[in-house]
Amino acid sequence: xxxxxxxxxxxxxxxxAHTQHSDVLILGAGVMGLSCALQLLKAGRSVTLLDKGKAxxxxxxxxxxxxxxxxxxxxxAPGTVSQALRWMLQSDAPLRIKPTLNLERLSWFWHFAxxxxxxxxxxxxxxxxxxxxxxxxxxxxxxxxxGFDCEFVPQGTLHVWRNQQEFEHAQQDCELLxxxxxxxxxxxxxxxxxxxxxxxxxxxxxxxxxxxxxLRPERYMAELSRRVIELGGRIIEEQLIDRIxxxxxxxxxxHCGQQIYRANEYIMALGAWTxxxxxxxxxxxxxxxxxxxxMTYDRPQYCPKIPMVLEERSVCVTAxxxxxxxxxxxxxxxxxxxxNRQRLNALERAAREYLQDPHGPNKEQxxxxxxxxTWDDLPIIGRxxxxxxxxxxxxxxxxxxxxxxATSLLVKQIICAEQPxxxxxxYRPSRxxxxxxx
Numbered sequence: 001x002x003x004x005x006x007x008x009x010x011x012x013x014x015x016x017a018h019t020q021h022s023d024v025l026i027l028g029a030g031v032m033g034l035s036c037a038l039q040l041l042k043a044g045r046s047v048t049l050l051d052k053g054k055a056x057x058x059x060x061x062x063x064x065x066x067x068x069x070x071x072x073x074x075x076x077a078p079g080t081v082s083q084a085l086r087w088m089l090q091s092d093a094p095l096r097i098k099p100t101l102n103l104e105r106l107s108w109f110w111h112f113a114x115x116x117x118x119x120x121x122x123x124x125x126x127x128x129x130x131x132x133x134x135x136x137x138x139x140x141x142x143x144x145x146x147g148f149d150c151e152f153v154p155q156g157t158l159h160v161w162r163n164q165q166e167f168e169h170a171q172q173d174c175e176l177l178x179x180x181x182x183x184x185x186x187x188x189x190x191x192x193x194x195x196x197x198x199x200x201x202x203x204x205x206x207x208x209x210x211x212x213x214x215l216r217p218e219r220y221m222a223e224l225s226r227r228v229i230e231l232g233g234r235i236i237e238e239q240l241i242d243r244i245x246x247x248x249x250x251x252x253x254x255h256c257g258q259q260i261y262r263a264n265e266y267i268m269a270l271g272a273w274t275x276x277x278x279x280x281x282x283x284x285x286x287x288x289x290x291x292x293x294x295m296t297y298d299r300p301q302y303c304p305k306i307p308m309v310l311e312e313r314s315v316c317v318t319a320x321x322x323x324x325x326x327x328x329x330x331x332x333x334x335x336x337x338x339x340n341r342q343r344l345n346a347l348e349r350a351a352r353e354y355l356q357d358p359h360g361p362n363k364e365q366x367x368x369x370x371x372x373x374t375w376d377d378l379p380i381i382g383r384x385x386x387x388x389x390x391x392x393x394x395x396x397x398x399x400x401x402x403x404x405x406a407t408s409l410l411v412k413q414i415i416c417a418e419q420p421x422x423x424x425x426x427y428r429p430s431r432x433x434x435x436x437x438x
Contacts, residue, residue, distance in 0.1 A: 019259075020260070020261050020262070021261075021262045022046040022047060022048040023045040023264050024037075024045050024046070024047045024048070024264070024265045025047075025048050025050070025254060025262075025265070025266050026048070026269055027050055027254065027269065027270055027277065028049070028050075028271065028273075029050070029055035029235055030051075030055075030059060030221075030269065030271055031056065031224070031401050032271070032394065032400065033051070033393075034049070034221070035405060036267055036269060036393055036408040037228045038227060038231070038233075039411065039412035040416075041231040041232060041233050043412055043416055045415075046232065047228070049228070049233065049236065050241065050256065051235070051237050051238075051239065052241070053237065054238075055221070055237055056221025059271055059371060059400065060400060062218075062365075062368070062369050063294065063400070063401065064294060064318040064327040064328065065216055065217040065307075065318055065401070066212060066307045066316060066402075067136050067212055067215065067401065068212045069129060069132035069133045069211055069212065070159075070177065070182055070209035070211065071128075071132070071399060072125050072126075072128040072129035072182060073125050074376075074377035074378075075373075075397070076116050076120065076121060076124060076376060077116060080095075084096075092345065094314035094315075094328070094330065095329075096329075098331070098333040102334065104275075104288075105334065107286075108286055108288045112375040115376055124376065124377060127378055128377070128399070129180040129181070129182060130422060130423070131379070131427070132403055133180075133181055133211070134405075134406040134421070134422055135402060135403045135404065135406030135407070136211065136213065136402065138409060139213075139402075139405040140154060140213065143220075146227055149223060150216055150217075150220035151215055151219060151320045151322065152214070152215040153213060156208055156210040156306060157208075157212040157306065158195065158208050158306045158308045159209070159309045160196075160199060160203045160311060160354060161203065161204060161205055162202050162203055162204060162312055163204075164204055166311065167206075167311075174186065174207070177209075181211075183211060184207050184210075185207070185210065186205070186207060187206045187207070187208055189205055195208065196305060197305075198302045198303060198304040198305070199304075199355060199356070200353075200354060200356050203354055214320075217401060241256055242255045244277070244280045249386050250387070250388055251281070251389055263389075264389065265389050265390075265391065265415050266389055266390045266391070267390075268384070268391070269394060271370070271372045271394060272289035272290075272335075272370035272373075273370075274287055274372060274394040274395070281387060282386075283384055283386075284432070285394070285395075285429075286374055286375050287373060287394065288332060289335055289370035289372070289373070290330050290331070290332060290372075290397065291331040291336065291370055291371075292331075292371055292398070293328075293329050293340070293344055293368045294325055294328075294368075295325065295327070295365070295366055295367070296365040296367070297323065297326075297360035297363050297364060298323060298361065298362045299323065299360050300324060300358070300359055300361075301357050303357070304317055309328075310353070313346070313349075313350035314329065315328050315329070315346075317351065317355070324360050326348065326350075326351055326359060328347075329347070330371075331343065332373075335370065339366060340368075344366055371397055371400070372397065372400075373395070378427055379396045379397070380392050380395035381411065381424060381427040381428075381429075382414060382424055382427060382428045382429050383414065383429065384429055385430050385433060391411055391414055392429050393408070410422055410427075
């Protein structure tokens with residue numbers, strides 16, 4: 001037996017970085033990233049997706065699953081700021097802005113407040129309606145063509161009121177919505193209860209938006225992921241991005257520990273996390289995280305047939321064959337990771353005010369997630385300023401799934417140099433640096 005006389009080294013082994021290459025590298029495997037991947041794979045491109053967690057498991061999974069072109073009217077509406085100020089000290093208010101000295105957030109709110117005007121609201125409504133309507137039809141066609149099992153039902157949504165004055169005020173918007181191809185039917189107390197027997201007798205009327213639809217979002221995300229993988233896409237989870245390597249106006253690589261990912265084209269679809277990573281490229285993306293909550297139960301005895309918005313409380317109610325969910329609220333508190341019990345309780349309290357049976361007997365999940373909110377309430381879709389091979393697909397606010405199909409088609413058309421099927425101008429990333437826009 002021979003014995004080595006060489007001293008043992010205490011230095012750690014040298015690890016060689018491993019490089020992977022694809023046509024397109026997508027940062028973020030939520031609904032935007034996966035939808036863009038599906039479009040590009042069908043166009044013959046090789047695609048890799050990176051996500052810091054599990055694919056489709058964050059904001060894309062815990063929402064109420066409503067497909068709502070009817071929500072074309074933006075949050076930037078006259079009266080929003082004054083209402084938000086009245087609610088600032090109410091911890092369970094539907095819209096809550098946590099007081100802050102954060103300069104980025106203060107700047108965001110200043111720009112947001114400046115856009116709460118009638119003329120701007122109508123232009124924004126038209127831009128949101130255009131992408132949401134196209135996306136709703138594309139989404140329905142995708143689910144049918146691919147045979148996705150996600151409990152998709154195109155039966156509309158019902159917005160209901162308990163206050164007569166607020167109900168009458170809301171009807172003023174019906175003319176514009178109908179003109180934009182968003183049909184809405186006004187229902188009095190008798191009609192609304194006939195349409196939805198699960199409502200209690202405190203509800204005095206509603207607006208029925210017939211073009212809307214619903215799906216179970218976590219199942220839709222699972223189906224998207226499955227199809228992306230079947231078409232040859234690579235989804236790499238639990239990948240924290242350390243550094244984006246770039247030279248002048250082009251990204252060269254994305255570094256994740258010992259892994260290096262290179263591509264010809266890059267897509268940033270990181271939702272509310274987009275601004276944090278974009279800073280590495282000296283890009284200022286005006287997105288604030290709008291925290292929303294949901295609670296999932298089994299089905300109650302008197303289960304709603306149609307997805308609803310309980311208007312005075314801004315709470316969404318969705319029932320599927322497999323469950324029941326209460327959700328919504330909007331909280332601007334940065335990237336706060338705490339579960340606010342008061343806001344969760346507000347969801348149940350709202351349901352008791354409108355429904356005969358507010359929720360099922362067994363609670364399955366409590367959830368929160370951050371919506372990517374821009375100060376003009378329009379998504380950011382297109383080539384990033386000063387980065388020739390980076391496309392942004394983010395900032396969809398509360399309409400991520402609703403706008404995902406049209407967004408991914410537009411992204412594919414941009415990358416493949418095709419004629420866009422939708423006018424991309426309202427969603428251009430460069431608008432935030434245009435003096436006349438600010």
